[in-house]
Amino acid sequence: MNVIIDRSACVSCGACWNTCPELFDQNPCDLFSQVVEEYRFSGDRAEGVVPDVLLQCAWEAADLCPVQIIQIA
Ligand code: SF4
Numbered sequence: 153m154n155v156i157i158d159r160s161a162c163v164s165c166g167a168c169w170n171t172c173p174e175l176f177d178q179n180p181c182d183l184f185s186q187v188v189e190e191y192r193f194s195g196d197r198a199e200g201v202v203p204d205v206l207l208q209c210a211w212e213a214a215d216l217c218p219v220q221i222i223q224i225a
Pocket residue numbers: 157161162163164165166167168169184185213216217218219220221222
């Protein structure tokens with residue numbers, strides 16, 4: 153499964169990186185959510201691969217996002 157974050161709409165609430173810190177963290181420059189470096193596609197901080205062991209927390213993070221900008225597909 154893959155993850156895509158529509159970073160431009162992030163409100164930096166922290167729900168995703170608090171729920172699933174192995175997959176999401178906060179970019180120190182723009183303060184928006186990003187995919188952790190280990191799981192990114194080609195260095196794109198908005199897209200990555202979700203390993204099976206992190207699928208559950210990835211879904212939880214997507215559900216909790218108040219602006220619903222995390223897609224897992
Ligand atoms: S839960 Fe959504 S709005 Fe909150 S930091 Fe993560 S991506 Fe941004």
